[in-house]
Structure formats: C-alpha cells, structure tokens
Amino acid sequence: xxxxxxxxxxxxxxxxxxxxxxxxxxxxxxxxxxxxxxxxxxxxxxxxxxxxxxxxxxxxxxxxxxxxxxxxxxxxxxxxxxxxxxxxxxxxxxxxxxxxxxxxxxxxxxxxxxxxxxxxxxxxxxxxxxxxxxxxxxxxxxxxxxxxxxxxxxxxxxxxxxxxxxxxxxxxxxxxxxxxxxxxxxxxxxxxxxxxxxxxxxxxxxxxxxxxxxxxxxxxxxxxxxxxxxxxxxxxxxxxxxxxxxxxxxxxxxxxxxxxxxxxxxxxxxxxxxxxxxxxxxxxxxxxxxxxxxxxxxxxxxxxxxxxxxxxxxxxxxxxxxxxxxxxxxxxxxxxxxxxxxxxxxxxxxxxxxxxxxxxxxxxxxxxxxxxxxxxxxxxxxxxxxxxxxxxxxxxxxxxxxxxxxxxxxx
Amino acid sequence: xxxxxxxxxxxxxxxxxxxxxxxxxxxxxxxxxxxxxxxxxxxxxxxxxxxxxxxxxxxxxxxxxxxxxxxxxxxxxxxxxxxxxxxxxxxxxxxxxxxxxxxxxxxxxxxxxxxxxxxxxxxxxxxxxxxxxxxxxxxxxxxxxxxxxxxxxxxxxxxxxxxxxxxxxxxxxxxxxxxxxxxxxxxxxxxxxxxxxxxxxxxxxxxxxxxxxxxxxxxxxxxxxxxxxxxxxxxxxxxxxxxxxxxxxxxxxxxxxxxxxxxxxxxxxxxxxxxxxxxxxxxxxxxxxxxxxxxxxxxxxxxxxxxxxxxxxxxxxxxxxxxxxxxxxxxxxxxxxxxxxxxxxxxxxxxxxxxxxxxxxxxxxxxxxxxxxxxxxxxxxxxxxxxxxxxxxxxxxxxxxxxxxxxxxxx
Numbered sequence: 001x002x003x004x005x006x007x008x009x010x011x012x013x014x015x016x017x018x019x020x021x022x023x024x025x026x027x028x029x030x031x032x033x034x035x036x037x038x039x040x041x042x043x044x045x046x047x048x049x050x051x052x053x054x055x056x057x058x059x060x061x062x063x064x065x066x067x068x069x070x071x072x073x074x075x076x077x078x079x080x081x082x083x084x085x086x087x088x089x090x091x092x093x094x095x096x097x098x099x100x101x102x103x104x105x106x107x108x109x110x111x112x113x114x115x116x117x118x119x120x121x122x123x124x125x126x127x128x129x130x131x132x133x134x135x136x137x138x139x140x141x142x143x144x145x146x147x148x149x150x151x152x153x154x155x156x157x158x159x160x161x162x163x164x165x166x167x168x169x170x171x172x173x174x175x176x177x178x179x180x181x182x183x184x185x186x187x188x189x190x191x192x193x194x195x196x197x198x199x200x201x202x203x204x205x206x207x208x209x210x211x212x213x214x215x216x217x218x219x220x221x222x223x224x225x226x227x228x229x230x231x232x233x234x235x236x237x238x239x240x241x242x243x244x245x246x247x248x249x250x251x252x253x254x255x256x257x258x259x260x261x262x263x264x265x266x267x268x269x270x271x272x273x274x275x276x277x278x279x280x281x282x283x284x285x286x287x288x289x290x291x292x293x294x295x296x297x298x299x300x301x302x303x304x305x306x307x308x309x310x311x312x313x314x315x316x317x318x319x320x321x322x323x324x325x326x327x328x329x330x331x332x333x334x335x336x337x338x339x340x341x342x343x344x345x346x347x348x349x350x351x352x353x354x355x356x357x358x359x360x361x362x363x364x365x366x367x368x369x370x371x372x373x374x375x376x377x378x379x380x381x382x383x384x385x386x387x388x389x390x391x392x393x394x395x396x397x398x399x400x401x402x403x404x405x406x407x408x409x410x411x
Numbered sequence: 412x413x414x415x416x417x418x419x420x421x422x423x424x425x426x427x428x429x430x431x432x433x434x435x436x437x438x439x440x441x442x443x444x445x446x447x448x449x450x451x452x453x454x455x456x457x458x459x460x461x462x463x464x465x466x467x468x469x470x471x472x473x474x475x476x477x478x479x480x481x482x483x484x485x486x487x488x489x490x491x492x493x494x495x496x497x498x499x500x501x502x503x504x505x506x507x508x509x510x511x512x513x514x515x516x517x518x519x520x521x522x523x524x525x526x527x528x529x530x531x532x533x534x535x536x537x538x539x540x541x542x543x544x545x546x547x548x549x550x551x552x553x554x555x556x557x558x559x560x561x562x563x564x565x566x567x568x569x570x571x572x573x574x575x576x577x578x579x580x581x582x583x584x585x586x587x588x589x590x591x592x593x594x595x596x597x598x599x600x601x602x603x604x605x606x607x608x609x610x611x612x613x614x615x616x617x618x619x620x621x622x623x624x625x626x627x628x629x630x631x632x633x634x635x636x637x638x639x640x641x642x643x644x645x646x647x648x649x650x651x652x653x654x655x656x657x658x659x660x661x662x663x664x665x666x667x668x669x670x671x672x673x674x675x676x677x678x679x680x681x682x683x684x685x686x687x688x689x690x691x692x693x694x695x696x697x698x699x700x701x702x703x704x705x706x707x708x709x710x711x712x713x714x715x716x717x718x719x720x721x722x723x724x725x726x727x728x729x730x731x732x733x734x735x736x737x738x739x740x741x742x743x744x745x746x747x748x749x750x751x752x753x754x755x756x757x758x759x760x761x762x763x764x765x766x767x768x769x770x771x772x773x774x775x776x777x778x779x780x781x782x783x784x785x786x787x788x789x790x791x792x793x794x795x796x797x798x799x800x801x802x803x804x805x806x807x808x809x810x811x812x813x814x815x816x817x818x819x820x821x822x
Binding site for chain 2 (some may be wrong): 017076081170174176179206294297301303305308390397398401402
C-alpha cells in the first residue's frame with residue numbers, strides 16, 4: 001500500500017432520507033476525523049449543491065459526543081438534495097466548479113452517500129477528476145430504503161424500514177382483528193419500482209400476524225384478480241389484510257395510484273388520498289365491508305425509534321469502509337455488502353465498480369414472487385430476516401428521542 | 412371490611428383498542444387469579460356480546476408466562492365490541508340474559524374495560540343487578556386514547572398514543588427538513604371531539620422538532636385563518652409543519668373532513684383520503700408548495716413498540732385496583748387516577764361514581780389553547796410530559812414483537 005494522500009475530505013448526503021443514513025455518515029466522519037492523513041473533514045450542506053455553492057460544514061468543530069448521536073438520528077443531518085449532475089461531455093460547468101472547491105479546500109477525498117442517482121454523481125465526478133489529472137479519491141456509500149442498488153446483497157436503510165413495516169403491520173393486524181364484525185385493511189408501502197419494502201410485510205406472517213396478500217410492482221397488477229383474492233378471503237375469514245406497493249401498475253404500465261377513473265370515481269380527476277385510499281374505495285364498493293386504507297408514508301423511512309440494530313452497525317461499517325478504502329488508494333468504487341446466510345448470517349463490506357452500480361435498479365427476484373402474484377416466498381423471508389435483527393441504541397430524554405443537534409459551523 | 416364475596420369474575424374489553432388495554436387486562440386477570448375469593452376468571456369474548464352469547468374464555472387455563480405478555484400486546488386480546496346496551500326501563504332483554512349468565516357461572520364480580528360507552532354499560536348493569544337483588548360487584552376499568560373520561564386525571568392508553576405521536580412527529584420533522592427546496596407537512600391525529608392526542612404533537616417542540624401549528628376540535632376551525640397561518644410561516648421559513656385533529660370543524664359544526672366542496676374539489680363528493688389529504692390539496696393550491704398529508708391512522712392507537720412505560724404500569728395498576736376495590740366491597744365505580752406534578756409526578760388510583768363518568772366527554776381545557784387557536788400552551792406540556800416517560804418491556808423474537816398468544820379455551 002502506498003502512503004495515503006494527505007488532504008481534506010468532503011462527505012455529502014443525497015436523495016431521500018432513511019433511518020440510518022446518519023449512521024453511515026458517522027462511519028465516514030468518525031473514521032476520517034481519526035485518520036492522520038485526512039487534514040479536515042467537511043460535510044456538504046445539502047449534498048452536491050453544498051459543494052457547488054461553497055457551503056461546507058466543518059465536522060472537526062462538532063462535539064464528538066454529539067456526533068455519536070448520528071447513529072440513531074434519522075434523515076440526512078447535513079441536508080440532502082435531488083440534484084442531477086449534467087453529463088460532463090455536454091456541460092462541464094458543475095465539474096469545473098467542484099474542482100475549484102476541491103482545490104480551494106485541498107480536498108483529496110470525496111464520499112457521497114445515496115442511491116442510484118448519487119452513485120451516478122460519484123461516478124461522473126470521479127471520472128472527471130481523473131481526466132483533468134486532479135488527484136482525488138471518490139467512494140460511494142450506499143443508502144436507500146428501496147434496496148435497489150446493484151451488486152450489494154442489500155442496502156443500508158432497507159432493513160430498518162423493513163423492520164418498521166413488519167412491526168407496524170403486526171400491530172395493525174391486532175387492531176384489525178379486534179371486532180367480530182369484519183374488516184378489510186389495505187396497507188400501502190413505499191417502492192415505486194421495486195417491491196422489497198412491501199415484501200417485508202411478509203415477515204409479520206412468521207407469527208401469523210401478517211397480510212393475507214402482498215402485491216409488488218415487479219409483476220403486473222390485475223384489479224379483477226385482486227378483488228377476487230380479497231373478496232374470497234373476506235368471505236372465508238370475515239377479515240382480510242393486504243400490503244401493496246405504491247408502484248403497482250397495470251399491464252399497460254400505468255400506475256394504479258394514478259388511475260383517473262375507477263368503479264368509485266368517474267369524475268376523471270386524480271384522487272388525493274393515494275393508492276391505499278383508492279383501493280379501499282374500490283374494495284368497499286365491491287364487498288360492502290368496512291375497509292380501511294393505511295399509507296405508511298414518510299414514517300417508514302424515518303422511524304429511527306424502530307431501526308434495526310444490524311442495519312445501524314452495517315451502515316456505520318459501510319461509511320468506515322469507504323474511508324479506509326480511499327486511504328488505501330481506491331477510487332471510483334461503491335461500498336457494498338457480501339453476505340452468507342448458510343451457517344448463521346455473516347456480512348462483509350466489498351467494493352463495487354461505480355460504473356456498474358450507477359443507474360441500474362435491482363428488483364425483487366421474480367422467483368421470490370408466488371405464482372398467483374399475490375405473495376412472496378420463504379426465500380425472501382430467509383433473505384430479509386437476518387437484516388432486521390437487533391435494536392437501536394437510541395438515547396431518550398423526556399421519554400422522547402434525543403437526536404443529534406449539530407452546531408453547523410461553515411468553512 | 413367484610414369478608415369478600417366468593418364467586419367467579421368476568422372481565423371484558425370494549426370499544427376501540429389501545430396499546431395498553433391488555434396491560435389493564437393483565438392487572439385484572441392476574442389479581443383475580445391470585446385472589447382466594449375469586450373462584451374462576453372468565454374473559455368475555457368480544458366484550459358484553461361474549462357475555463350475552465355465552466362465549467367466555469377461561470383465563471385459569473392460560474399459561475401465566477403467556478398472560479404476562481399482555482403487558483406489551485396491543486389491541487384487545489379478548490376481542491372487543493361496540494355494542495350499546497339498551498335502557499333497562501325500555502328493554503331489559505339483555506339484562507335478563509346477563510343475569511342468567513352470571514347465575515350460570517356464579518359470577519360475583521364484573522370488570523369492564525373501555526371508554527365512555529363502556530362505563531355507561533357498566534353503570535346500567537350495576538344498577539340492574541342491585542334492582543333485582545343479585546349480589547355482584549361491578550367496576551369499570553378506564554381505557555381510551557382519546558383521554559376524554561370525566562374525573563380521572565388521564566386515561567390509560569392516552570399516554571402511549573401521545574408518545575407515539577410526538578416521537579413520530581419528531582422523526583417526520585427531520586425528514587421534512589432535509590431538502591432546501593421547501594415543504595409543508597400536515598399530520599392528522601385521532602380525536603373526534605377532544606384535542607388531547609393532537610395536542611401531544613406539541614411535546615415534539617421541547618427539542619424544537621415539532622409542528623408550527625396545532626389545531627384541535629375544542630375551538631372552531633377557520634380555513635382562511637389556517638391558510639394565512641401556514642402561508643406566512645412557509646414564506647418565512649420555506650417550511651411549515653402542522654398537526655390537525657380529525658375532528659376539527661367549522662363554526663357551523665360541520666367537520667372539515669366531510670366538507671363536500673372546497674377550493675380544489677368542486678365535484679360534490681366526499682374525498683377518500685381523509686382530512687390530511689384534503690387540507691394538503693387546499694394548501695397546495697393556495698401556496699404552490701410541495702405539500703404532504705400524513706394520517707397517523709390506526710398506528711397511533713396500536714404502536715405498542717413505542718408505548719409509554721408509565722402508561723403500561725398505570726394501566727396494570729388500574730386493573731389491579733379494580734379487583735381490589737371489588738373484593739373490598741365496592742361496586743358501581745370506575746377506577747381513575749389522581750395525580751400531582753408539583754414535586755415530581757405522583758399518581759394514585761381512586762374510585763369515581765360510574766353515573767358521573769358515563770357518557771360525559773372531558774375535553775382539552777380552553778385555557779390550554781392559545782389565543783390564536785393554532786397551538787397549545789405550556790400547561791398542556793407540563794400535564795402530559797410525565798405520562799409518556801419510560802419505555803415498554805416488550806420482548807422481541809426474530810427482531811419483531813412477541814405478542815401474547817392465548818389458548819382461548821371456552822367455558
């Protein structure tokens with residue numbers, strides 16, 4: 001191993017939040033602060049926009065005890081953005097500006113924490129710096145509750161959302177089975193293109209407190225079949241619980257949530273209440289049953305009080321591994337996980353080529369979806385269960401979470 | 412104290428579930444099982460309907476270790492009902508049947524766990540048994556997340572819902588402040604007639620992570636003022652978060668959630684997505700901002716994983732006190748709490764006259780609502796904060812809650 005580059009680092013967060021994105025942040029920041037080669041640790045305020053606008057937060061100025069609270073503070077503590085960087089061959093304005101900032105602060109390490117788009121950003125910056133001959137290590141740190149990054153066994157953030165979804169569904173199951181008068185419950189989970197999160201509802205069936213049916217966006221949604229499924233189960237049990245992905249779509253590709261007309265709504269305007277409310281209305285008209293639609297909404301991606309301890313540890317490890325890899329001379333890579341489950345769960349970090357990760361969506365394997373397209377198989381449960389083990393070390397004050405409060409000193 | 416009556420007891424659960432109603436159940440069941448005077452402990456399956464239909468569960472047959480899990484199992488483990496018993500002077504059919512069942516099983520103690528309607532049921536049964544000269548002790552055990560029972564300082568179930576609401580709002584606050592592009596968030600809490608639960612959102616402001624405004628149903632809702640509040644705060648901070656009660660209503664008494672026409676919906680039909688979705692649409696049209704409506708729905712009343720330790724202990728204590736009071740010869744009473752907060756929080760159980768409790772709704776004091784009618788005062792926070800202290804002793808298996816699974820042996 002060569003002597004590592006000496007210089008500053010920038011860490012940024014991008015895309016939608018998760019319960020554990022700050023655990024990754026802490027992995028990067030703490031490891032960078034501890035390194036003798038990294039001279040200064042900057043946090044980009046609102047991701048790459050913070051770099052472009054020269055809004056860098058000095059992590060060295062923060063209280064180490066406060067930084068530790070990042071382990072259980074949800075959402076992006078440094079602020080996030082959804083800024084899609086241009087193709088440098090078309091417009092290299094942003095890249096010139098990033099280079100200017102890197103030179104101004106002597107930045108030799110850049111760590112970016114996000115999903116597909118963020119890995120694309122990472123990849124482009126890395127390639128540009130190599131092209132112009134600026135010596136800099138660029139490593140991506142994965143984050144997405146959607147669990148759709150290519151290569152890695154799973155993505156930091158997914159497991160905590162999965163644990164929250166399964167826990168909440170078990171609790172709602174109890175609530176929905178309390179009367180003997182019959183009830184249908186439709187629970188909407190996130191996942192526009194991938195069904196991982198909705199599939200996590202199946203974990204609740206380990207104790208028999210989960211959904212009767214699970215509908216994911218990897219296969220086409222058939223409203224008639226859905227209504228037949230639900231009606232039959234309701235007639236049999238006087239109860240039916242369903243988990244649906246926000247991204248379920250008809251065979252023509254149109255989202256069910258955007259259906260402009262339906263049995264109950266012929267006014268030709270979009271319904272406001274989202275998919276769960278729409279399906280609840282359709283089912284109510286069909287069955288006459290008491291029907292409740294529940295949208296887990298933002299709660300599923302920020303419920304840090306119910307985060308997976310395993311997810312927190314692995315998120316931290318991925319941030320730490322990113323810094324260690326960069327110090328070892330690696331660049332243009334994303335940290336991911338390689339796991340085995342045969343003799344107990346074992347997880348290790350591994351580097352993946354950014355160019356292979358960027359902009360490719362990893363979906364739920366079709367063979368993990370049942371033949372009737374209304375459930376997921378035991379293979380998924382075996383895959384997912386180890387990820388949700390363990391609890392958060394969250395500290396509470398006044399009976400409520402005591403999240404990290406950064407001083408946010410600008411450079 | 413006279414020698415207690417010897418005989419069986421029936422315990423029943425009624426009305427909407429809560430996270431801790433089973434902690435009260437455990438208080439009753441364990442104390443009754445331990446009593447030398449109570450010969451048999453029956454659980455009514457689906458409340459008073461279980462008594463009327465002779466569906467009684469034998470609690471003596473359950474594994475004591477399993478029963479202990481009731482402390483952290485949400486919803487009504489014995490099943491609930493929403494059965495309004497008739498006035499005995501008009502129709503005494505139900506009462507004759509209840510007497511028949513009491514005689515069949517030699518029932519000398521009846522404990523009923525619920526809200527206003529359930530206390531009314533208790534009161535009527537108690538009066539009827541006295542009238543016909545059947546020696547029986549009838550004690551109500553309070554339960555309602557709505558916190559609207561008369562006399563008692565607070566109601567078992569409220570604090571756990573309050574803790575969940577405040578926790579979730581703190582987490583959503585973090586999520587909604589992650590971008591620098593502006594956002595308005597509207598969070599809908601339960602409480603059709605009383606604003607206690609929505610007021611609990613204010614607890615999140617202890618750490619500055621709570622709503623800008625809180626709207627409760629104790630005062631009339633003014634849509635123009637609401638839009639002015641939200642717009643001004645959004646223009647100032649590029650962000651605004653609001654907590655609203657499902658029961659907010661206009662000056663004419665009509666619920667905002669049932670408004671058939673609005674700025675965005677002139678089609679004259681009820682919107683499906685509930686109040687949060689409706690207000691989000693109105694605010695979006697007014698401001699052009701990114702707006703998200705979140706309905707906490709059933710989650711707030713069944714999220715046992717986030718229950719208040721204090722609430723669990725007090726719920727257990729109220730069930731225990733009910734049995735002890737009955738053994739001591741009391742009848743026609745409800746157990747409630749008397750609390751002091753001056754030198755640290757102190758809570759004791761006390762008996763209240765059922766006739767005074769039944770069918771009276773205890774609302775949020777008007778002096779705890781600010782003059783602008785868009786927030787609650789420090790007095791509410793001082794009242795509520797001690798109630799949400801402490802965590803649940805919930806045991807997990809496979810990283811998920813391990814709820815109580817009763818054998819449910821019928822008598």
